Amino acid sequence: MTEQLWFTAILNHLFAGPVTAFLRRLHIEPKYPEAPIHNAFAMELLVFLFLVALFLMLRAQLSVDKPSPLQQIFEMVHDFIEGQSQEIIGAHSEVHTPFLMALAFFILLCNLIGLIPGFESPTALPVVPLGCALVAFLYYQVQGFKHAGPAYLAHFLGPSDKNMSILIRVPLALLMLPIEIISHLARVLSLTIRLFANMFAGDMVTLVFFSLVPLGVPILFLGLHIGVSFLQTYIFVLLTTVYLAGAVGEEH
Amino acid sequence: MRKSSRLFMLLSLLFLAVPVFAQGGEAASGVNWVAITAGFSMAIASAVCGLAQAKATAAAAEGLARNPAARPGIQLSLILGLALIESLALYTLVIIFAKVK
Numbered sequence: 001m002t003e004q005l006w007f008t009a010i011l012n013h014l015f016a017g018p019v020t021a022f023l024r025r026l027h028i029e030p031k032y033p034e035a036p037i038h039n040a041f042a043m044e045l046l047v048f049l050f051l052v053a054l055f056l057m058l059r060a061q062l063s064v065d066k067p068s069p070l071q072q073i074f075e076m077v078h079d080f081i082e083g084q085s086q087e088i089i090g091a092h093s094e095v096h097t098p099f100l101m102a103l104a105f106f107i108l109l110c111n112l113i114g115l116i117p118g119f120e121s122p123t124a125l126p127v128v129p130l131g132c133a134l135v136a137f138l139y140y141q142v143q144g145f146k147h148a149g150p151a152y153l154a155h156f157l158g159p160s161d162k163n164m165s166i167l168i169r170v171p172l173a174l175l176m177l178p179i180e181i182i183s184h185l186a187r188v189l190s191l192t193i194r195l196f197a198n199m200f201a202g203d204m205v206t207l208v209f210f211s212l213v214p215l216g217v218p219i220l221f222l223g224l225h226i227g228v229s230f231l232q233t234y235i236f237v238l239l240t241t242v243y244l245a246g247a248v249g250e251e252h
Numbered sequence: 253m254r255k256s257s258r259l260f261m262l263l264s265l266l267f268l269a270v271p272v273f274a275q276g277g278e279a280a281s282g283v284n285w286v287a288i289t290a291g292f293s294m295a296i297a298s299a300v301c302g303l304a305q306a307k308a309t310a311a312a313a314e315g316l317a318r319n320p321a322a323r324p325g326i327q328l329s330l331i332l333g334l335a336l337i338e339s340l341a342l343y344t345l346v347i348i349f350a351k352v353k
C-alpha cells in the first residue's frame with residue numbers, strides 16, 4: 001500500500017469501491033484496488049472544492065456600495081488580469097478573463113497547498129501541469145477557430161507576404177507547416193515542464209536542506225517556494241495570454 | 253611529405269585500441285558516469301542561465317533608468333524573459349531526474 005495523506009485516506013475509505021468499479025469499466029486496472037485515488041488527484045479535488053466554496057461565499061456577499069475585503073481582493077486580481085490581457089490581446093479581451101482567472105487561482109492554490117503539513121502540491125507531479133497546459137492549449141486553439149473559422153489554419157503556415165511571388169510563398173508555407181506544428185506542441189511541453197520543474201525543484205531543495213540542517217534553514221526555502229509559486233502562476237497565465245493573442249489577435 | 257607520414261604513423265597506432273571493444277559492458281563495477289555527467293551538466297546549465305539572466309536584468313535596469321515612464325512594459329518583458337530563461341535550465345534538471353538512478 002502506497003503512502004497516503006490523511007485526506008486521500010478518507011477519500012479512499014469512502015469512495016474506493018465505486019472508483020475502482022468505474023476504472024475497471026474503462027479497462028484500467030488500478031495499481032492498488034483498495035486505494036485507487038492517489039494523492040495528486042485528492043489534492044486537486046480539495047483545491048477545486050475549496051475554490052467552489054470560496055466563490056460561492058464571495059457571490060453571496062457581493063455588494064457595490066460596501067465591498068468586503070474578500071471582494072476587494074478578487075476585484076484586484078480581476079482588474080490585473082483584465083488589464084494585462086487588454087494590453088496583450090487588444091480588442092475583445094474581456095471574454096477570456098474568467099478562464100484566465102480560474103486557471104490562475106487553480107494553479108496558485110495547487111502550488112501553495114504543498115506548504116501546509118499533511119498536504120502535498122499536486123503540481124509536483126508531471127501529470128497535473130500537463131493537464132493545465134493541455135487545457136490552456138485546447139482553449140486557445142478553440143478560441144482561434146471560433147474567431148477565424150477554418151481560416152485559423154492559415155496561422156500554421158507561418159507569415160506570408162502578399163508581395164512575394166507564389167513560387168516562393170508555397171514552398172515557404174510548406175516549410176513552415178511542420179515548424180509551426182512542432183512549435184505549438186513545444187508550447188505545451190514548455191508550459192508543463194516549467195511549472196513541474198519549479199515545483200519539484202522547490203520540494204527537492206527543501207528536502208536536501210532539511211536533511212542537512214533540520215532546524216531553521218528549510219524555512220528559507222519554503223519562503224522561496226511561496227515566491228516561486230506566485231511567479232510561476234503569473235508566468236503560466238501570461239504565456240497563455242500571449243498564445244491567445246497569437247491565435248485571436250487582429251492582424252495589422 | 254614528412255609531416256603527413258608522421259601523422260599517418262600516429263594514426264595507425266590507434267588501431268591498437270580496437271581490442272578494447274572486445275571487453276563488453278562493464279558499467280556495474282565501474283564509475284557511475286551518469287551521475288558525474290549529471291552534476292557537470294546541471295552546473296553548466298545553471299551557469300549559462302545565470303549569465304543570460306544577468307544580461308536580461310542589466311538591460312531592463314538600464315532601460316528603466318533611461319525611461320522610468322515605461323516601467324510596466326519593461327517589467328513585463330523582464331519577468332517574461334527571466335522565466336523563459338529559467339525554464340531552459342530546468343529542462344536539464346528534469347532530464348537528470350528522469351535518467352539518473
